[in-house]
Amino acid sequence: MAAGLEHLQELLPVAGVELGTVAAGIRYRDRPDLAIIAVAGGSTCAAVFTRNAFCAAPVIVARRHLAGNSPRFLLINAGNANAGTGIQGIVDAETCCATLAELSGVASTAILPFSTGVIGELLPVSRIQAALPHAWQVRSPTGWSSVARAIMTTDTAPKGTSVHFTCQGHPVTVTGIAKGSGMIRPDMATMLAFLATDAQVPKKVLQHCLARGVAESFNRITVDGDTSTNDACVLLATGQSEVSIATIEDSAFAALQQAVTEVCLSLAQAIVRDGEGATKFITVEVAGGRNIQECEQVAYTIAQSPLVKTACFASDPNWGRILAAIGRSGVPDLEITGVSLYLGEACVIHGGVLHPKYTEEQGRTVMAQDDITLAVELGRGDARVQIWTCDLSFAYVKINAEYRS
Incomplete structure (x- = not known):
């Protein structure tokens, strides 16, 4: 039914990023619905979140964790939004972060949680805890496509794209995935989108890059005029490339900005093409x-x-x-x-x-x-x-x- 949505092409690995998925049985049967994105130490992170006042528990927790830390892991589940769940929802999101922290040996505040799915139901924490060891064990640099599928809800197809370019004489990669099909009129980004680059970029510069990319893409789409409680868009920079961008005035910044915006625009338009029931x-x-x-x-x-x-x-x-x-x-x-x-x-x-x-x-x-x-x-x-x-x-x-x- 999707309106001209192309099949997911091969997504390029980003040095310093590993991804793993598992079927946790959160809501869906016989399909992955829980994902881990691991990022190398020393990476920087930029993010934008929903402006919906009724924001979900994982949004609250992710904002808190991001404020004082450089994240090492993103923990994402589909099928349950953990929104409208009050204090218990926050406790549940923190508990899931703590479980992954114990597995990985990092502080729980170095983990950002994300959820998508039905609003108003408590997160099945025990299922997530039981499934996390497998997701941890199977993580791989080539897991982008698997995560794109694992985070789907009413999407009919996974969404992802990669851009590879040369800057300062060295190669740079930007890869991104997203989910979204309904409840789409973002007021910051899409439902969930995750991008990474291997360039070396300080947090402030990375945030500027993401904000501009979002403004020209995710904040230019609408399916039904509804802004989700769970919207989030994250851009990671692992610093594994030889390309270093210190300020927005650097000549290399324009090349990175172009690539990030291109990825964001491709993902945003894919969401519209896969709008619930869309034919045009x-x-x-x-x-x-x-x-x-x-x-x-x-x-x-x-x-x-x-x-x-x-x-x-x-x-x-x-x-x-x-x-x-x-x-x-x-x-x-x-x-x-x-x-x-x-x-x-x-x-x-x-x-x-x-x-x-x-x-x-x-x-x-x-x-x-x-x-x-x-x-x-x-x-x-x-x-x-x-x-x-x-x-x-x-x-x-x-x-x-x-x-x-």
Whole structure:
């Protein structure tokens, strides 16, 4: 059902990173649902987390641990979000960290926990504790694909990508994986995403790199307008490469930034293509705004309109729904006579009225495609944004109606 989602390609190992998975029976049967990502000592870590006030216990614990330590392990489970679980949820997340700490010989505060799945159920700690030794034993530098599969929930396919480039005469690798399919309107990153590079990068510089990459990717997507309680995106730098980047002014920083953003964008768009029940991948472009904020207002109002999304599902060029979304987006003093609308290359509205050469046949041709572009010109400035979304199908309702059953 995924909208043009490509099969997972080979993911490149990152020196200083080992990964292991195991079937812990947290919620799913006969598939891995627990993962460990181990990182070499001396590595640095950047992260962004959900801004949802009802954030999950692992988010709270991960923030605490990251504040004073350089993490050595990421511990990830699927099937249970450990959100809405109060103090007990925090105790459970800390207990799981302590178990891995005992196995690995590091402090429990050097472990960052992450969870995804059903909200409001207590974490099955004993199952995780029983399964962790196996995940520890099987960790491998080539385990990226296995972890990408282990962290899936309603995803139909694993998501990952690698970028390899040369900088300062030495090779550098950036590899990333992500999960996400529904409850997607990130307010920082995606549901869960984990990236690593072998470059040497101090924490402050790494955080700047991740924030910029997230702003141009994960914070430009929406499936259903919902921000999860568990969103997290992590970027690790192991320092195993000969490439050292001390500041954002370093010439090498631009190359790393480009690679990290490329990985983030690939993962973010894969999430949209794998949106729950998605059949269409939709790019919404808004130009001619006075500032980025009002362009985003218009773009997200269009992208999150159930009427627009269902029209895309039906391949119906119902452009009136798009105009209505533009009009209710809240842009102050919007002059309708300055607005133009395009379906693909076809100009539908120009100067606020129907273009005399537009035909329904043009619109139907565009809307029948798997990848659709909806472009708006506001005619009031130079700002522009591009976001990505998907259609709303019968399957989305079915998936979410049956999610806990």
